[in-house]
Amino acid sequence: MKEAIAQLPEGIRERLRQAGRLADESELDLYLVGGTVRDMLLGCARADIDLAVDGDGMGFASRLARRTEGRYTPHARFLTATVDLPEGNSLDVATARGETYERPGALPRVAPASMDVDLARRDFTINAMAVSLNARNFGNLVDPFNGRGDLRSRMVRILHDQSFIDDPTRLLRAIRFEQRLRFRLERETERRFREAVSGGVIGNLSGPRLLEQLRLICVEPDPWPVFNRLERLDTLKAIHPALASDDGLKTLVQEISRPGDLASSAYDGWWILYLVALFRPRREETLHGIVDRLKPNRRLRKAIEDMSRWSGVEQSVQSGRIDTPADFYRAVRTISEDTMLFLTLTHPDDAVRRRCETYYRHHRHTRLSIDGETLKELKIPEGPAYGQILDEVLSMKINGEIETAEEERRAARDLWSRRNRPES
Ligand code: ATP
Numbered sequence: 176m177k178e179a180i181a182q183l184p185e186g187i188r189e190r191l192r193q194a195g196r197l198a199d200e201s202e203l204d205l206y207l208v209g210g211t212v213r214d215m216l217l218g219c220a221r222a223d224i225d226l227a228v229d230g231d232g233m234g235f236a237s238r239l240a241r242r243t244e245g246r247y248t249p250h251a252r253f254l255t256a257t258v259d260l261p262e263g264n265s266l267d268v269a270t271a272r273g274e275t276y277e278r279p280g281a282l283p284r285v286a287p288a289s290m291d292v293d294l295a296r297r298d299f300t301i302n303a304m305a306v307s308l309n310a311r312n313f314g315n316l317v318d319p320f321n322g323r324g325d326l327r328s329r330m331v332r333i334l335h336d337q338s339f340i341d342d343p344t345r346l347l348r349a350i351r352f353e354q355r356l357r358f359r360l361e362r363e364t365e366r367r368f369r370e371a372v373s374g375g376v377i378g379n380l381s382g383p384r385l386l387e388q389l390r391l392i393c394v395e396p397d398p399w400p401v402f403n404r405l406e407r408l409d410t411l412k413a414i415h416p417a418l419a420s421d422d423g424l425k426t427l428v429q430e431i432s433r434p435g436d437l438a439s440s441a442y443d444g445w446w447i448l449y450l451v452a453l454f455r456p457r458r459e460e461t462l463h464g465i466v467d468r469l470k471p472n473r474r475l476r477k478a479i480e481d482m483s484r485w486s487g488v489e490q491s492v493q494s495g496r497i498d499t500p501a502d503f504y505r506a507v508r509t510i511s512e513d514t515m516l517f518l519t520l521t522h523p524d525d526a527v528r529r530r531c532e533t534y535y536r537h538h539r540h541t542r543l544s545i546d547g548e549t550l551k552e553l554k555i556p557e558g559p560a561y562g563q564i565l566d567e568v569l570s571m572k573i574n575g576e577i578e579t580a581e582e583e584r585r586a587a588r589d590l591w592s593r594r595n596r597p598e599s
Contacts, residue, residue, distance in 0.1 A: 176306055176314050194226065199309050204230070204307070206226065213322070213326065215306075223265060224264065226308070227269045228268060232255065233270065236256035254285065255269040272292075273286055280376065299345075299352065303320050329357070330364075333364050338367070344384055368408065389414075393445065394445070415465050415469075428452060431452060437536070451478050452521070477513075481514040485507075492527060503534060512539070515531060515539070543572065545584055553587060
């Protein structure tokens, strides 16, 4: 294990030694835990480092923040705290805990406990290892379930038979790790997996907990194999019957994964696009069923619902009722940015896709240089005409009939005088 620690960047290693010394002074046992140990043994770099203390983790984290001149952020509900180090890394410090489940699928009741108990409440053997950081045994691996052996044989294995029943989120976690790491479910684990799914345990999970697991799949570097495997294990249709077999999903996921220069680096809705691909409603009831089940946040709900609003727009585009770019702009401007990006990336009809793209890239950002003040300067009397004139000038700009601020002013003036010209 010492070799694995030796691979860490020198700065982090020194911080871990410093944390170990502080734990010694405080007479606490301190460990690296969970995914941090797994990834270190696999030689994968990761940004977040998880620590656990056999004792008061939050108190320890606060002292560690002072010692390192870092920033301390407590999360009291979870008995954890984050220390943001001055050089940019962060350490998540937890109090070692045990968990009890009052009923399958419920959130566990958490209470401080020893490190052995803490490792035994974890999901898979590969995630149930710890590495000591105290000076006397710095770098020693604690591995009560032979996680290291399973890492070598590339297997995801639960710690006990009830695991998926206690916490069905582990079903989705199992496949996420399996596919990310290119591991396999261990045989007995797969049997328990199938048994749990066919026994309906996913129904015990609340919508938001389930949705969070789906979100985590979507932020994997490659979500498709995860969805594909879940599909083959009948897990998608256990989430909602409408999510059963879907040949088009692979193509959609691939298209979304190749955004080119379409979205800015600040765009944070990729997971929404994957879920829209997964949920894209075939029928209204399906859509309502999914929304009822998963209780998505407002942004995701709007993106899903806007897919059915889009169907109406699409019909009008195809029948020619929506013709000019300005017509299109008006029809889609209240459709969510996520839905429009989804269509731009995935619409099967090239002409429609190009319309979506022009809107997404250019027209949705179009603003006028003139405003109400300009109309006042033009001596147009204030009133409802202002909104209408500005709207028409915007249409002309989107349609490419005018471009400059001066042309906008002229167009506004002409529109006003045309309105006031006596009917001949
Ligand atoms: P990732 O690389 O995706 O961040 P991770 O292993 O760090 O993976 P987290 O969700 O951050 O995963 O959880 C940290 C650790 O907490 C896990 O490694 C595991 O030991 C434990 N854990 C997380 N979720 C569960 C769960 N549902 N049941 C049991 N243990 C869990």
